[in-house]
Amino acid sequence: MAEFDWALWLPYIFAALMGFAILVYVILDGFDLGIGILSPLADDAQKDRMVSAIGPFWDANETWLVLAVGVLLVAFPVAHGVILTTLYFPVAVLLIGLILRGVAFEFRAKVSVAAKPVWNRMFFVGSLMSALAQGYMLGSYVLGLDTGWAAVGFAVLVAVCLAAAYAAIGAAWLIHKTEGELQKKAVAWLRASLGLVALGMAAISLATPLASARIWDRWLGFPETLFLAPLPVLTVGLFAWLWQLSGKLPLEGDRLNLAPFAALAGIFALGFAGLAWSFYPYVVPGRITIAEAASATESLAIILVGTLFVLPVITGYSIWAYRIFGGKAVDLRYD
């Protein structure tokens, strides 16, 4: 048996770790941002309830982004520089959006009644800016960080669709965490945003193979098509089931209140798996591979040791925190 070659495998382990962190981020902070995007549609009392549905979690959810960028920075420093300097403005929009969103949680709860609408608006604007910026970055990345006008147009389309996807998963989280009038509203929001989510996934699925012959072959060559068929089939199936279910929600006794969230998380994961398959083994599409961009083996090894110990602990206490604040959201109080 050939000896396991760490130097060869470490970059791929870190690429997988980064992918995992991005996926967890998109699902978890996705619903936080989505609730921010939906917040102008709710009345004042409902806004408070929506914020309390994410208040204890958003900070930890956002940390997955820090981990993802951290892994990119740590494991693939060259790619980190290329991607972030190319996407300089969307990154700045993302950061300012995250700043406004993050501080709005605290400020809206502490300022006078007169000043509260200002911070509610910041919460909405910050969430929307962050979602749009992330979508724009995704769209650019899919087209190989191209900066032509067609690529910009495509990136704008993806930006809108990702914001809609976040709104959808935010609505799904509200269906789980709320009841009564707000829950009914959330169902309507979910149904209204699903069309754009489907459009976005379809657009990326079509644009990616068209943008690159390599990706075309990878998806439409034989026998790959057969192995990959479950990805789109499952995605379409989940969409159909979610659409049909959401027409009937809320059910008797609030059954299946977590199902829309799970279905959307599944759809996100499937879409992500598709992207990963398209771009592997590149970290900057068509330019830099995972192996070329990787840091020194000894540096990756020392992080991996820590990660293997710490990541399960983080996952464990994160789940525990979600359980502590499980059930329907109630008003948040500091005491």
Add this chain to the structure above:
Amino acid sequence: MDALLLSRIQFAANISFHILFPTITIALGWLLLWFRLRFNRTGDQAYMDAYFFWVKVFALSFAMGVVSGITMSFQFGTNWPGFMESVGNIAGPLLAYEVLTAFFLEAVFLGIMLFGSRRVSARVHTLATFLVAFGTTMSAFWILVLNSWMHTPQGFEIRDGVAYATDWFAIVFNPSLPYRLVHMLLASGLTVAFLVAGVSALRWLVSDRSRANMLTLRTGLTLGAILIPLQIFAGDMHGLNTLEHQPQKVAAMEANWETGPRVPLILFAIPDEEARENRFEIGIPGGASLILTHDPDGVVPGLNDFVAEDGTLLHPPVTPLFFAFRIMVGVGFTMLFVAWAGSWMIWRRGDINRPLAYVLVPMALSGWAATLAGWYTTEIGRQPWLVSGVLKTSDAVSALPAGSVGITLAAYLLVYAGLILAYLSVIVALALKAAKTPHEAPPGINDPGIDPDPAMAVATGRDARG
């Protein structure tokens, strides 16, 4: 202005804004744990009132620190790609360990600390408070490891212009880490001491004599009085360590141009960097030699030793260092005087008087002033190096157009200025509101949906009997 200067200003603006908030949360986390533990032990509701007031300030500061910290982590890639490309093998793991051991811990347990006091037992809530405090301190540890390594790098070798780690123990425990870490943690303690004393003094001025407020007033003053002499001692040690490893920085702090014995301690001067001399100099003969070498005849390095053959300056800019250092020291000695006078007054009379309160209120921000001045001293003092002797700042900057950096810089400055104003006004508003309603209902009673925490009910009951 060129992209390098704009990128430097942008990074300085980001880090200056960011550092304000960890400086508060590191020590405030431990102070909250202290309040929580005292309440667990004595059942004195004043401790819990103090906890619930200051946890709001903590939450606000924490959010400001988190969002600006994320900005920092992206700045490496957007503006300084050369940094990670050349020393990423060392900086990367240190930052990764910060995320893994500190960020998640703080972020997850913060939710429980803020909103969980009626959902978990007193023991778990205390544990969450401890883990948040521990997390913020771990975070500071890793950041200061990286920062200290950038000042006093060791444990690596350069191959093809890229640094490779050879000894992680040497990297982590680099020569300036102990001094820098202690100096920063004490700075955090002092910042919180004066913030707590200042905000309590504000409440006192609007006639809030609640037990919780008198308690925090006394705690802040006492903490300040204890920590400031320790800080002066630690700062002196840190200076001697800097003299050993970065003599050009000390020479610039002292505005000393020529190496020699009996160097005066300059109280005031305007350094003239063109003529390479000081104007309007007022100094104590032999003072700098005495402080730096503990001998008035000791030889102190001068800036003229750090000019290359071709005239390139290998020392940092003198004027900002000279003044930043003096501001830090000046604020420090003001703290010493105020904290000791205030502590003496409150221990003798059990109360403060109006003049002291009027001094304490603006002193609430003295920790920020000293921290920023100290931070500029040490960071500008590393120039022209980004990593001393390894990587020049000008070699790490990204090839962005100056216009792009200018636009984002303006946007960040606008956001930061707005947030600072909002932050300060909310803290003042919280203080005034708390002063008007000093006795809130005990937790859990107005909340029919949730069972009151049994441990808390016992503790409160004991308080009511006592």
